[in-house]
Amino acid sequence: MADVLRVALAGLGTVGGGVIRVLDENRELIARRAGRPIEVVAVSARDRLKNRGVDLSRFAWVDDTATLADVDADVIVELIGGSDGPALALARRTLASGKGLVTANKAMLAHHGLDLARAAEEAGAALKFEAAVAGGIPVIKGLREGAAANAIGRVYGILNGTCNFILSKMEAEGRDFAAVLAEAQALGFAEADPSFDIDGVDAAHKLSILASLAFGTAPAFDDVAISGIRHLLAADIAEAAALGYRIRLIGVAEAGPAGLFQRVHAHLVPSDHPLAHVTGATNAVVAEGNFVGRLLFQGAGAGAGPTASAVVADLIDIARGEFGPAYAMPADALATTAAADSGERRGRAYLRFSVADRVGVLAEIAAAMRDAGVSIESLIQRGASAEGSVLVAIVTHEGPERCVEQALERLRGSQSLTGEPLWMHILA
Structure with a gap:
């Protein structure tokens, strides 16, 4: 069997402790699937004395998280969190040293993912982040590998x-x-x-x-x-x-x-x-x-077990030598695309108004919808609350979102409204 994949782990919270437990409990299975053993050799966290329910005495302890990238390890696992600060410093230092980086840090990737992907490519290092989205669900791998032959029209979900x-x-x-x-x-x-x-x-x-x-x-x-x-x-x-x-x-x-x-x-x-x-x-x-x-x-989508499972899955890929561009294609091939104008999107909407219980309120709302070009499919009025307000709910026919925006703008500041309107889209 090949040499051990040596891992240094930054962050010993719920997920960090979970990673150690997964590697301990499934040690032999993971080694067979990875083609080599995977072992934690060093850890770093804010509180050295805190009881985390796992034996940390077998690992080297590093007080300065940023220097964890300098230990004798092949991969650094970053579980600190935060878009900047120690997490980003560790990530940059890790990739600059040519070591692989596994992270569950969605905020850091959302803000700095492109720069980190470039750094990984320049160093020939792995950058893996299955645990950053949807915990233990292999959606990153599914999009990057399983659906690689497809043009994706839309991606959406409960995140x-x-x-x-x-x-x-x-x-x-x-x-x-x-x-x-x-x-x-x-x-x-x-x-x-x-x-x-x-x-x-x-x-x-x-x-x-x-x-x-x-x-x-x-x-x-x-x-x-x-x-x-x-x-x-x-x-x-x-x-x-x-x-x-x-x-x-x-x-x-x-x-x-x-x-x-x-x-x-x-x-x-x-x-x-x-x-x-x-x-x-x-x-x-x-x-x-x-x-x-x-x-x-x-x-x-969260929790010690599912998220730790995704982290270890990334480590297994690295142990096998299976990694490519972080975002499924080289960083320089990623398109810089303008943000689409939501006003031209067509759809149906649910609008909820809290209004004063008096004559003429429904006519005022209906007039604002009419003048903005919003077609009403249904309008429902519920009885007065203890505060004297009435709930009015409207479902619109399909139309441009810009029209709904204009209707709500026409009603802004109306004395008939006792609270801010709520606008929800209807999923098609």
């Missing part, structure tokens, strides 16, 4: 388990967002500061990586239109169900003559669509290829 857990609980129990978020935090599904998750940023990081792989474009996180789920009401969930939909936070990317379109937004998903049945903290990604058709990748 954040925290949001999906919250939406599933709201759907099942009829509770409002704030109460379910508090429960998710108590159960460990949401961070103390959940902004990155519930405001869609985490999903947008992942979407920019998927879009690059799917369409051969340079990662363009800054071009992702992002909104989250914090303004959803239990009434929205109930209204969607009555109309035959379920609400999911969906990231969608599509390339075309007008440029690259990327958006993370709450959508109404038809109840017969596979994504409507993805519940809990599960992730799911759909890719549409011109020859293979619709591909669905679904599974655990």
Whole structure:
């Protein structure tokens, strides 16, 4: 059997500890599949004394994470997190030294992935990141290798388990967002500061990586239109169900003559669509290829086991010598594509208004829709709340998104509205 693949590991949180456990428990199986043993030889983290549930005494300890790239190892695994700072410094130093880099850091890849891919190619080193998107689901490998012969028309999916857990609980129990978020935090599904998750940023990081792989474009996180789920009401969930939909936070990317379109937004998903049945903290990604058709990748999108499994899978590929360009083609071949104008996209929309309970309000909303060229398919008014507001929900016929924008702009500042309107797209 070939020489041992020596690994140095930065970050000993949930996933870092999981990587060590996977390598320990499946040691012989991994060695057979990799064609050589894979062993951790050095580790680095902020707190040397913290009990992580694994024996660290057998590994060299490195206090300065940046210098982990200098140890006698073949591959550095970066599990620190963060788009810049120590993680980026370690990544750059690792690749400059010619060592392979495995990372689960979607924020770093979304912001610096192109530069890191170039550095890896110049050094002839591996850059692998299966664990950065959708945890243990092999969607990166699926797009980069399994669907490599296809032109991908669209890639979209549920990319954040925290949001999906919250939406599933709201759907099942009829509770409002704030109460379910508090429960998710108590159960460990949401961070103390959940902004990155519930405001869609985490999903947008992942979407920019998927879009690059799917369409051969340079990662363009800054071009992702992002909104989250914090303004959803239990009434929205109930209204969607009555109309035959379920609400999911969906990231969608599509390339075309007008440029690259990327958006993370709450959508109404038809109840017969596979994504409507993805519940809990599960992730799911759909890719549409011109020859293979619709591909669905679904599974655990986070957690020690699934994410560590993806990290070790990357290490097995490196041990076999199986790695190529990080984004499926050389970095210089990745296209720099303009962001597509969403105003010209056609689709149906769900609009929710909280309005004063008085005569003429519905006529004002209908007039704004008419004047902007929005055709209304259905309009539903619910009874007054304790605060005296009325919920008005509108579903539009298919039309340009620009028209909906113009209608909402016409209503901006109206004394009839008691809150900000909510706009959700209907997934086609």
